[in-house]
Amino acid sequence: MPSGVKPGRYFVQGDEAIAEGAIAAGCRFFAGYPITPSSEASETMARRLPEVGGVCLQMEDELASIHSVGGAAVGGLKAMTISSGPGISLKLEGLGWGIKNEIPYVVVDIQRAGPSNGVATRVGQGDLYTVRYGSAGGNHCTIALSPKSTQEAFDLTIECFNFSEIFRCPVFLLSDETVGHTRELLVIPEESELKVVKRIKPTVSPEQFVMYPLDTPGVINHPFPNIGEGYGICVSPYTHTSKGYASTAQEIQEKMAKRLVYKVTENLDKLLRVEKQKMEDAEFAVVAYGGNARPAIAAMEMARERGMRVGFFRPIIVWPFPDGEVLKVAEKVKAILVCELNIDGQLVREVARAAKGKAKVYHLGSGGVEPHLPAQIFSEVRRLYK
Amino acid sequence: MSAAGQTLKLLHPLVEKYLRKERMPHMACSGCGIGQVVHSTLLAIDDLGLTPQDTVWVQGVGCSSRITYSTWVGDNVDAHHGRIFAVATGLKMARPDMNFILFTGDGDCGAIGGNHFIHACRRNLDVTAILFNNGIYGMTGGQVAPTSPVGAVTTTTPYGNIEDPFDMCQMAVAAGASYVARWRSTDFKPLVASIKKGIQTKGLAFIEVLLQCPTNFGRYVLKTSSPLEVVKWIKEHSVTQKEAEKLSKDDLAGKYLLGEFVHRPERRGIVERYQELLKQHQKE
Numbered sequence: 001m002p003s004g005v006k007p008g009r010y011f012v013q014g015d016e017a018i019a020e021g022a023i024a025a026g027c028r029f030f031a032g033y034p035i036t037p038s039s040e041a042s043e044t045m046a047r048r049l050p051e052v053g054g055v056c057l058q059m060e061d062e063l064a065s066i067h068s069v070g071g072a073a074v075g076g077l078k079a080m081t082i083s084s085g086p087g088i089s090l091k092l093e094g095l096g097w098g099i100k101n102e103i104p105y106v107v108v109d110i111q112r113a114g115p116s117n118g119v120a121t122r123v124g125q126g127d128l129y130t131v132r133y134g135s136a137g138g139n140h141c142t143i144a145l146s147p148k149s150t151q152e153a154f155d156l157t158i159e160c161f162n163f164s165e166i167f168r169c170p171v172f173l174l175s176d177e178t179v180g181h182t183r184e185l186l187v188i189p190e191e192s193e194l195k196v197v198k199r200i201k202p203t204v205s206p207e208q209f210v211m212y213p214l215d216t217p218g219v220i221n222h223p224f225p226n227i228g229e230g231y232g233i234c235v236s237p238y239t240h241t242s243k244g245y246a247s248t249a250q251e252i253q254e255k256m257a258k259r260l261v262y263k264v265t266e267n268l269d270k271l272l273r274v275e276k277q278k279m280e281d282a283e284f285a286v287v288a289y290g291g292n293a294r295p296a297i298a299a300m301e302m303a304r305e306r307g308m309r310v311g312f313f314r315p316i317i318v319w320p321f322p323d324g325e326v327l328k329v330a331e332k333v334k335a336i337l338v339c340e341l342n343i344d345g346q347l348v349r350e351v352a353r354a355a356k357g358k359a360k361v362y363h364l365g366s367g368g369v370e371p372h373l374p375a376q377i378f379s380e381v382r383r384l385y386k
Numbered sequence: 387m388s389a390a391g392q393t394l395k396l397l398h399p400l401v402e403k404y405l406r407k408e409r410m411p412h413m414a415c416s417g418c419g420i421g422q423v424v425h426s427t428l429l430a431i432d433d434l435g436l437t438p439q440d441t442v443w444v445q446g447v448g449c450s451s452r453i454t455y456s457t458w459v460g461d462n463v464d465a466h467h468g469r470i471f472a473v474a475t476g477l478k479m480a481r482p483d484m485n486f487i488l489f490t491g492d493g494d495c496g497a498i499g500g501n502h503f504i505h506a507c508r509r510n511l512d513v514t515a516i517l518f519n520n521g522i523y524g525m526t527g528g529q530v531a532p533t534s535p536v537g538a539v540t541t542t543t544p545y546g547n548i549e550d551p552f553d554m555c556q557m558a559v560a561a562g563a564s565y566v567a568r569w570r571s572t573d574f575k576p577l578v579a580s581i582k583k584g585i586q587t588k589g590l591a592f593i594e595v596l597l598q599c600p601t602n603f604g605r606y607v608l609k610t611s612s613p614l615e616v617v618k619w620i621k622e623h624s625v626t627q628k629e630a631e632k633l634s635k636d637d638l639a640g641k642y643l644l645g646e647f648v649h650r651p652e653r654r655g656i657v658e659r660y661q662e663l664l665k666q667h668q669k670e
Contacts, residue, residue, distance in 0.1 A: 003670070004670060029476065029479065029480060031475075031476070050663055050664055050667040050668060051667060051668060051669045051670065052668070052669070052670050053664060053668050053670070055479045055480070055660060057475070057479070057656075059472065059475070059505070060501055060502065060504075060505040061501060063469060063472065063502075064469075064471075064472040064475070064501075064502050064505070065472075067465060067466065067469040067472035067473050067476070067502075068472045068473065068475040068476035068479075069476060070473060070476060071463070071465075071472065071473035071474060071475060071476025071477040071480070072476035072477065072479060072480040073476070073480075074463055074473075074476070074477060074480075075476060075477045075478075075479075075480025075481045076480055076481065077480045079476070093466065094466065094469065094472075096466070097465070097466050097469070227442055227460075227461040227463075227477075227481060227484065228439050228440060228442070228460070228461065228481070228484055229439070230438070230439065231461070232406075232438065232459060232460055232461055232462075233461045233462070233463075234455070234456045234461075234462045234464075235462070235463045235464060236445075236455055236456070236462070236463075236464035237447065237464065237465070237466050237467075238464075243456075244456060244462075245409070245456050246452070246455065246456070
């Protein structure tokens with residue numbers, strides 16, 4: 001397969017950067033359904049994938065998109081689909097199949113203001129729990145990364161693909177309309193500078209190969225065989241034995257559930273990605289993620305200019321939530337202000353849980369449409385800073 | 387000796403050759419028609435010389451799928467309920483060199499997966515789809531299906547079904563499948579020939595098989611537990627297209643038409659067209 005990497009400096013949207021990141025990561029199958037504000041990524045894939053020998057399809061609905069991505073991944077291709085809130089809620093039906101069969105692929109969510117159709121062309125951040133807990137049946141542990149810029153949209157898309165291969169599971173890129181539609185500098189490095197994890201193939205015979213390592217639940221870098229090579233893989237929606245045979249035994253269900261959770265939770269160190277700014281001497285922390293991190297950083301800088309000891313913290317990996325890093329922040333500061341584009345309070349719940357009462361946790365929510373303004377966040381910091 | 391052990395001694399040569407012995411005995415009810423369809427499929431596979439290396443079995447959810455899943459000695463890919471054509475689209479586009487044989491049911495294909503079925507036919511995806519039509523939801527215990535006859539008493543239509551059944555062959559023809567045919571589980575020779583033809587035809591081959599479900603269709607709709615009674619009912623309610631020419635509209639009401647409805651191997655599909663697109667636009 002050709003690499004498809006186009007090194008250079010580009011002035012593009014976050015959505016386009018995702019498409020270029022996917023191609024650089026080796027993605028050769030994409031299926032989507034048109035939905036604002038993610039369509040620019042689909043359009044870029046439609047133009048670019050044939051150039052590198054890949055397949056790009058517009059399917060009849062969101063369900064078909066994610067299921068064809070699952071099928072293509074079982075067929076041996078790195079694959080991706082993309083959507084936004086109302087489409088993601090449909091895709092969750094198919095996600096369970098990918099989770100259960102440990103199929104590596106990437107799902108991108110360009111969040112918009114919800115619920116339901118909400119405001120299609122404008123930003124929101126209401127899907128944090130949707131991507132974590134939306135797939136029915138529990139018994140899994142989501143991996144989700146969230147970019148704040150066009151450059152990160154490219155970089156983290158590659159990282160999502162790498163994690164999907166290493167952990168053998170669907171991985172989310174949880175972006176938002178702000179990042180998706182922000183046109184700014186993207187630097188694509190030479191191919192040799194990119195770290196890309198290839199599909200891991202078995203090195204043992206079909207007789208010795210264990211498709212689903214239920215007895216070693218924490219193992220990662222577990223191979224996914226090609227079809228047609230004698231491995232006789234069995235993929236299904238049912239609780240399965242290590243061979244993939246459907247089972248109703250309590251012992252098997254227990255093992256499978258542990259496998260799907262432990263492969264992530266026993267390897268948290270490999271997943272940790274956070275950003276900290278001016279936290280060394282901070283007495284107050286502003287926390288935000290995705291595109292809303294940018295006004296939060298600006299607000300922190302406004303506070304610093306006025307001599308206030310304010311720092312900034314951002315989970316780049318939002319799932320599994322970086323509890324330990326948040327606790328460190330909470331132990332350092334007196335108070336934390338969580339800024340996010342929903343009124344119900346999602347990120348703030350996770351921060352409050354992880355802070356374990358070591359610092360006061362405040363919420364600055366918004367229903368979306370616009371990101372927070374730096375002055376809005378700053379005035380809240382000034383009110384709460386003591 | 388266990389029942390499984392006894393069955394192993396009596397394995398059919400086709401089972402020996404193509405199915406996983408550790409998955410026998412299968413979980414079909416006695417008298418179920420699924421075994422006849424699998425038998426016909428295996429004969430077609432054997433005649434054509436397909437192998438576990440070049441052929442994948444794909445399933446959905448329901449009796450058609452749960453009973454056949456993980457029995458093929460090669461790869462088995464079982465999709466969510468209704469998503470069989472979507473999964474197969476990804477599989478086939480990723481591996482156009484391989485054969486994909488789909489086992490779906492009337493609920494899987496005609497109800498929850500109806501839209502995917504229509505669009506797979508429209509794309510004329512190069513796979514062979516075998517529809518196991520038992521006229522009822524068997525796996526879940528006898529609920530009404532989109533293929534149940536008018537008047538059918540089922541567990542969810544205790545006062546009789548008031549909806550007309552779905553003719554999925556007509557739908558496949560209208561949507562653009564290359565090959566469409568309907569048989570009964572008892573039409574052994576034509577069914578084997580039809581599956582072979584379907585596999586050999588480029589584009590989507592859709593083969594519907596009317597099969598007896600004594601456990602649920604028999605029990606609730608026909609008030610019988612006899613497989614033969616259900617087979618007899620299917621025979622009485624089906625006619626070949628040639629026979630149909632001589633019958634009046636009234637005589638044809640509630641009857642299934644049998645035979646080939648369309649064979650158009652010249653109709654091009656997405657797999658072939660995508661290869662051509664790549665030839666024109668691939669740069670690296």
